[in-house]
Amino acid sequence: MSALTFVDVCSGAGGLALGLERAGFEPRLLLDDDADAVDTLRANRPRWNVLRTDLMDFDPAEHPVSHDVDLLAASPPRVKSSATVKRTDSGAEERLLEATVYLAHAIRPRAVLIENVPGLAHADEYQGFRDLARAELAHLGYEFSWFVVNAADFGVAQNRKQGVLVAIERRWATSFRPPAPTVSNPSTVGAVLGPSMASRGWRDAARWAAQADQPAPTLVGGSKNRGGADLGPTGAKRKWATMGVNAHTVGDRIPGPDFVWDPELGRDNMVKITIEQAALLQGFPGSWDISGRKTARYRQVGHATPPPVGEALGRAIAEALVAAPTIFEAGYTSAT
Structure with missing residues (x-):
């Protein structure tokens, strides 16, 4: 057929x-x-x-x-x-x-x-x-x-x-x-992104993945006419914060060996999700290449x-x- x-x-x-x-x-x-x-x-x-x-x-x-x-x-x-x-x-x-x-x-x-x-x-x-x-x-x-x-x-x-x-x-x-x-059981952010977070030698990757033990909130791509790249509205940002993620922006690269992850110190000591990682959270294969500049790339992923x-x-x-x-x-x- x-x-x-x-x-x-x-x-x-x-x-x-x-x-x-x-x-x-x-x-x-x-x-x-x-x-x-x-x-x-x-x-x-x-x-x-x-x-x-x-x-x-x-x-x-x-x-x-x-x-x-x-x-x-x-x-x-x-x-x-x-x-x-x-x-x-x-x-x-x-x-x-x-x-x-x-x-x-x-x-x-x-x-x-x-x-x-x-x-x-x-x-x-x-x-x-x-x-x-x-x-x-x-x-x-x-x-x-x-x-x-x-x-x-x-x-x-x-x-x-x-x-x-x-x-x-x-x-x-x-x-x-x-x-x-x-x-029967949903995948979690930590399970999906743990290997990626550890790929540059970040020592706290496993500890972070253990805290990110739930599915992500809905990723929102935003509009061509408004705003830059972030992970969603206020409620979503609060949910991300419980996983030690700074959702007010999208990261340019995953953490390196010396990154200090301490959410109690504020956003600067939270991890940022990259566009490639957002694509993984959407279920794209790691080989799927997203074209364009940062905000345009994230918009495609979020939509x-x-x-x-x-x-x-x-x-x-x-x-x-x-x-x-x-x-x-x-x-x-x-x-x-």
Whole structure:
């Protein structure tokens, strides 16, 4: 049987695409409008067909390779919460979500996968998007599944919840089940980063790893228009501090032999997580090279879908698509 195929939009650093590749999917086309992200994708997978363009400007008629695919996947920038809707750049993320739905209408994949904030699956403030998706896709024969996954359930050392839409053509839809957790106990920051922290001879690496005995809070990539690289909002920074990590910045290198780790002395005596280590906490392989300057590199990592989550979602979709099609009465059932 030939490999299942997919188109990936808003590809970023390639976390979702990498996970889908591991699940047995073959990419036909990936696109992103960020030059650094495109460089990242091309550097790590030279054979992938990567297009630099804004999703809002993408015309599938000009790219017939995007037609007749099994899956349209998208991990657009996170939509704004109700607390930030008054910011001047508010609305761009919502338009990308809508553009993904319209693209599905145009290329008619057998399945659609969109991941974003947890509230996408159930919160009242995103009911408008769920209604739009239903209006555009239900009459084409797609069934809908809305659910939330936590990256920690799939071996990622991070509590990172994502709202997911999976829409599958009706004849395969009854075979789809959201992915079940693949681990019984979550990975911890110390377990994942301990070897890295010790790699330059830091004598306190093991002691630090023992204290960092829990998953990380959600990594946040931030906006192109605001801020530099740090590990998240105030609550996340406090959580990092309990692990002896200075989350107010991102480190340039891991500690050397003479670094004095003593959190009671303040931030200067806490460790800093590097971009490469942040990528490990997202579940990227150590060989995955992130292109660009420091803040742009961290933004790509923070925005990415953890590859193990992408793999779990991909396997669940693949199992449905290779199942024998089921014919049943028109209509669909879905949580709204």
